[in-house]
Structure formats: C-alpha cells, structure tokens
Amino acid sequence: MFRLSKVLGFGVSAIVAAAGLMFVGPSSSAEAVPATIPLTIKNTSGRSEPVYVYNLGTELASGRQGWADANGTFHPWPTGGNPPTPAPDASIAGPPNGQTKTIRMPKFSGRVYFSIGQKIVFKVSTGGLVQPAVQNPSDPNRGILFNWSEYTLNDGGLWINSTQVDMFSAPYAVGVKAANGTVTSTGRLKPGGYDAVFSRLRSAGWGGLIQSGPDGTPVRALSPGHGIEAGGIPADVMNDYINRVWSKYSTSTLTVTPFVNEPDTKYYGRVSGNVMNFTNAAGAVVTSFQKPDSDSVFGCYKLLDAPNDTVRGPISRTLCAGFNRSTLLTNPNQPDASGTDFYRDAVTNHYSRIIHEQMADGKAYGFAFDDVGAHESLVHDGNPQEAFMTLEPFN
CATH class of the missing domain: 3.30.920.50 (Beta-1,3-glucanase, C-terminal domain)
Structure with missing residues (x-):
C-alpha cells in the first residue's frame, strides 16, 4: 500500500512492502533494460487547461531521492528545512488536449504525477519530500486536480500501475510495450465510469468521501481510510x-x-x-x-x-x-x-467495490493489497520498450 504520508521516501522496498504494489526480483532480461525508456503521455481528457507532469522517486543506483527531468536526468532534492521549504520546480510541461508528449523514465522507484490547470505544491523537509495530503483541509493541493501512477523500472523490467489506494481523481490509464510490439494496458474506466463513481458513492451513503471544487464539481474521492481521518465517513463503519x-x-x-x-x-x-x-x-x-x-x-x-x-x-x-x-x-x-x-x-469497502465495477477490465488498486488474487491494475514487462500514460475523458 502507498498511504499518502506527509513525508515519504520512495524505494523498491517501500513500494513492495508498504504498497503491496509489485514484486521486484532478478530477471534474465537485465541486460535488455536500458538506463532510460520512453514514457509517452497522451492527453485525451477533453480539458483545455495546461497539464504538468512530475517524475519523482528514488534513483535505484544510488538510493538518493529526487526527480527526473524530461530527458530522464536525475536531480537530487536539496536539504530541506523545518518548517518545510519550497522544493525546486520539477514540473514538465505536459501535452495539450488531443496531443502527446514523450519523456524519458530512468531506473526509478516512485511516482509519475500529473496535474491539470495548476502546478502541485511540493516542499522539502529535513526528512525528505513532503507529499500532498489532501485529507488535510489546510493542504495547499486540496483544490488542485491531480493524480499519479506508481512505478518501478529496474533490471527486472517495468512495473507500472493505476492506483486508487489514496484517492480516486483525474482518470488515466497506463500501459507498457513489449519487445514484440504488444501493448498491455490497465486503468481505463468504462464509458461514463468517472461520473458513475461519484454518483454511486453518494447512493451508497459514502458521499462524504467526495471533495469538490468551488463550482461544486467533484475533484476527487478520498479512500475510506483518509475519509475517516477527514470525517467523511464514520470511524466505526466496518x-x-x-x-x-x-x-x-x-x-x-x-x-x-x-x-x-x-x-x-x-x-x-x-x-x-x-x-x-x-x-x-x-x-x-x-x-x-x-x-x-x-x-x-x-x-x-x-x-x-x-x-x-x-x-x-x-x-x-x-x-x-x-x-x-x-x-x-x-x-x-x-x-x-x-x-x-x-x-x-x-x-x-464500497469505495473499492464501486471503482472495480467501473473499470473496463475490472481491475483496480482500491485498497493496499488488492493484488491478492491478482485483481490489481498493474502491468509489467521484463524488457519494456515504452511506457504509456493516457489522460482519459472526464465522464
């Protein structure tokens, strides 16, 4: 599981043990995995606002935390402060609606964030990068529309997922291309699935998980654990x-x-x-x-x-x-x-139930260990040629 903690370092062991995300082990294809692979981001969201992309995580060769630029070059985070200090602007200009953009993914264990309309506010403390924690009403990212994918690229290949462990928000799908050209993808909602998640949460009595923007439009639904923390559902609901x-x-x-x-x-x-x-x-x-x-x-x-x-x-x-x-x-x-x-x-867990129902392939990371029985929205290839992230329509 990947709980959205205030200070979180990325690493293979963190993603495996804490997220239940993926098994990262040895592979005979080690020599086939280059230092970076292309990540092609396609914007089919239907929205006109600018898109910002961030590739944040742990450089596996050194164990240092930082970010990668569009070329896949690693930049370590500076020493933070207490209180946290503003992080360097790690954003990459994403593709406008209807277009694509390709960046490079290095051998990282971390997240690819994207935001729509505004940049995400990141800070650095003495303990590392401060992540968004939108269950906190004072978090500066609460009103920003954003989401992320978790991934590990190492000598064993690429593992990349679509996750709802912490929240359901801006829709997207992920994919990976194998050496034979086959593309495997996951995370795509059914037509109308985005709106259906919010409406069905309300029908189930779990509408308190939903956070809306100033115009009343839903920005996200918190996962039920964060919903308890934020007072959106009763602490004794289970x-x-x-x-x-x-x-x-x-x-x-x-x-x-x-x-x-x-x-x-x-x-x-x-x-x-x-x-x-x-x-x-x-x-x-x-x-x-x-x-x-x-x-x-x-x-x-x-x-x-x-x-x-x-x-x-x-x-x-x-x-x-x-x-x-x-x-x-x-x-x-x-x-x-x-x-x-x-x-x-x-x-x-009605949150997980509803999200699974609205996924085109039925797979999701509705809770931390949704990979028990292989019901998770994860793709892997031991010799990845290219990764994909598609920003999906809001309907």
Missing part, C-alpha cells in the same frame, strides 16, 4: 462486519493459504478473547492479531500490519483483502479466488 468475523472464528477455523505457488503452506486462525491466533501445521502459534478497527482494515496497517516477511505479512495481506472484499464470512478458506463473491455483504 465494525459490524469485523465483529461478525471475530464471532464466527471463535467457534470455527479460518484457513489461510497465502502463496499460490505453495498450496501446502497453510495457517489456521481461531479467535480467543479479542485475539485471532494463527497456527502452522504443527500447531505452533506463528502470529496473532488483535481485533482490528475500520481504519486498520481500510489501510491494511496498524492492527493489520503487514511486515515484509514470510509469515505475518502474507497472512495479514490475506486478512486485509478478505475484510475489504467482505469474503471472510462466506468462505473460511482464504484468499477467496472468485471475484464474483466480492463485496456482497452490506458492510463492505
């Missing part, structure tokens, strides 16, 4: 479902098989008191979880923390997916493999 799960597994067993390629690796969960203890095949307790609150469920953190290890993290990821998709009561064997069974309970 409690009824959480309580029912804890009750069920006080008298029955939840079986978690966290690795697709290791079907014999299983863990068994039973609730005793306020704690769900997981045992291995030998009956030894390997990890335990206190009953989570709604924010822990939506954020897949706090009481559902998922360290980058081989036991607790994979179990927590599976639990997080089951809570958000509301499959833990209907299937005692997790993860649930069938997307048709997701979000069926009246108490569920």
